[in-house]
Amino acid sequence: MESSQTFSSIPDIVIVGGGAGGLELATKLGNKLGKKGRARITLIDSTRTHIWKPLLHQVASGASDPADHALEYLAQASWHGFQFRLGTMDGLDRVAKKIHLAPVYNESGEMIIPEREFPYDTLVLSVGSVGNDFGIPGVKEHCLFLDTKAQAVGFQKKLLETLIRVNTQQRKVEAGQLDVAIVGGGATGVELAAQLHQVTRQLTQYGLDVVNPDSDIRISVIDAGARVLPMLPEHISAQVTRELAKLGIDVISQAKVTKVSPAGIEINNDKVIPAAISVWAAGIKAPEFLSTLGLEVNRINQIKVKKNLLSESDDNIFAVGDCAAFPVDENGMSVPPRAQAAHQQASFVARAICRRLRGNPEIGEYVYRDFGSLITLGRYSTVGSLMSDLTGSVKVTGFFARLVYLSLYKMHQFALHGLVRTGLLTLTQLLRRTVDPSIKLH
Ligand SMILES: Cc1cc2nc3c(=O)[nH]c(=O)nc-3n(C[C@H](O)[C@H](O)[C@H](O)COP(=O)(O)OP(=O)(O)OC[C@H]3O[C@@H](n4cnc5c(N)ncnc54)[C@H](O)[C@@H]3O)c2cc1C
Structure with a gap:
């Protein structure tokens, strides 16, 4: 060896x-x-x-x-x-x-x-x-996960190909042909739902216009709990639920997934939520x-x-x-x-x-500092709560919330590249936005 x-x-x-x-x-x-x-x-x-x-x-x-x-x-x-x-x-x-x-x-x-x-x-x-399927039948076989770049790219291709197929078919769009069901009402599930809403509208602007996203694409977020975003205060979760409803995204709470099949997601051993694409974002292991x-x-x-x-x-x-x-x-x-x-x-x-x-075995203790959580609903809005020693949890929204949300990635880039390269990378990404399509089309 x-x-x-x-x-x-x-x-x-x-x-x-x-x-x-x-x-x-x-x-x-x-x-x-x-x-x-x-x-x-x-x-x-x-x-x-x-x-x-x-x-x-x-x-x-x-x-x-x-x-x-x-x-x-x-x-x-x-x-x-x-x-x-x-x-x-x-x-x-x-x-x-x-x-x-x-x-x-x-x-x-x-x-x-x-x-x-x-x-x-x-x-x-x-x-x-990785995503935790909790041993529920059919999850591994029929759901897409978002644990790796390869899985995320696979999802993007499947979404695009499904839309292209429907756009070029001879018959009218059938009910359920483009439905997406996301299991998990945490940050990943909620953010993905809003992002999908946004890109499906953008795709029609790039020529996939046989599809009418408002009537042909139904996006659902399914969760076993009483509300989405349980890690955030209740009023923020309620605000996000209202914003998702405004976008036409169904939030199905208190729905325990009992089986997944090619037809969709079975909840509470009873009803099936139809889905052409099923996504699993319901907990980790x-x-x-x-x-x-x-x-x-x-x-x-x-x-x-x-x-x-x-x-x-x-x-x-x-x-x-x-x-x-x-x-x-x-x-x-x-x-x-x-x-x-x-x-x-x-x-x-x-x-x-x-x-x-250096020969010093006294390494101290790690103390977790929760700086809060922010949720971004695509380009529509960003909302969340920030933790402060003085005031406790503070609700933030709008442009400021978006800036704080983006700063987490900037902190990661800063740790990897330092200030100058992070600045140059940010500039390059901003410049590319002016010449690239706003979404990936291949
Ligand atoms: C879609 C999505 C959205 C998220 N959004 C947020 C957010 O907005 N804010 C937030 O704070 N957190 C968010 N998270 C959670 C966050 O991404 C993770 O908490 C964080 O990445 C964990 O970092 P890590 O270093 O532990 O593991 P990771 O970043 O997952 O890295 C693990 C690495 O280990 C490698 N690896 C795995 N197994 C092996 C092996 N056996 N041998 C060698 N290499 C291996 C993998 O290839 C990977 O590179 C999100 C997660 C997902 C999936």
Whole structure:
């Protein structure tokens, strides 16, 4: 078996998962330690490019082209003093302090990299999360998920092809032929619904005009709870529900999904909501393989961590982001799976690793700071609540809310590229908007 074993004495810090948390961490540690030869930083990811996950619903609707936002891991690694290795972690030997990567195959099924092992002194697991189907029959087979760039691009193609097919068919548009049902009334489901409403109107302006979006496309958001956006105050959830209703988007609450079939979503063992496209955005779980590593995990495979983000089972293994179960209260609630938490935890672990390398085992405790949540309904509106130490939760809307919403992505870009490049990237994206169509048409 090929091994990445090298023979220098500097510490090996291996980060698995280059998402919102892992890539920021690799970049920080590469700049601080890797460039100075004080540690070898290795980032491993199962894909070759990074895209910030909260952009995926925009990619799925066609409102954003992934090529405009994708970052090449190899280039980022060479600019910031770390090494990148392509591969999917599937095993861990805690005694030998090595991780195992599965062989890598190309699209034609040929093996391009055999299985490998990587030694570590410190391991950081930041492998994110995937949609949780809760074992409901038909979800895996008939729903689209939005966990990866490939899935979001697959969704965008399916939507476009469905519209093109209907637009060129000889017969009239049939009822239900273009219906989209989204399961999950959290931020992802609600934002996707509004974004789809917007792009289906834009597509008709680009010539797909046989379809009348107002009468031919029905978008539904289905949720088991009493209201959408349960993480936001009730008045904000009510406002968003009213705005969705104004757009003609159906919000179906207290609807427990019992089955999914090619015909649509069955709710409460009773009614079927017809859907040509069904989307699953109803909760997350950490990747399955985490429960096989011999580390303590919770019921959704998240690694149980101590207050300093070290695994409860191993003081050489940190976990950050969606795959970490960091307790926030006595009732067993964990930090919510959000980009802002992954960002904060990456910063904490970067400092903790630097301290440990300086021989200081006192790394302190991570404190989760909830800055609030914002929901953007496409170009129609942005609304949410911001948390302040002085006033508690403050409702924000309109242009200011939109600016704060956009700033979260800018903070991620700033952590990866610094001020000047983030400014240049923003300018490039603004300029491209003046020459590109407002939605992806291929
Ligand atoms: C559509 C959508 C919209 C969202 N919107 C928001 C929002 O508006 N605000 C917000 O705060 N949060 C939002 N989130 C949640 C946010 O994206 C996540 O909380 C955040 O990305 C978690 O960061 P992470 O680093 O833990 O994992 P991720 O960013 O998911 O990265 C995980 C990485 O690990 C890699 N990986 C996985 N398994 C392996 C393996 N076995 N071996 C090697 N590599 C592996 C993956 O390829 C990926 O690059 C949204 C999520 C989605 C899906």
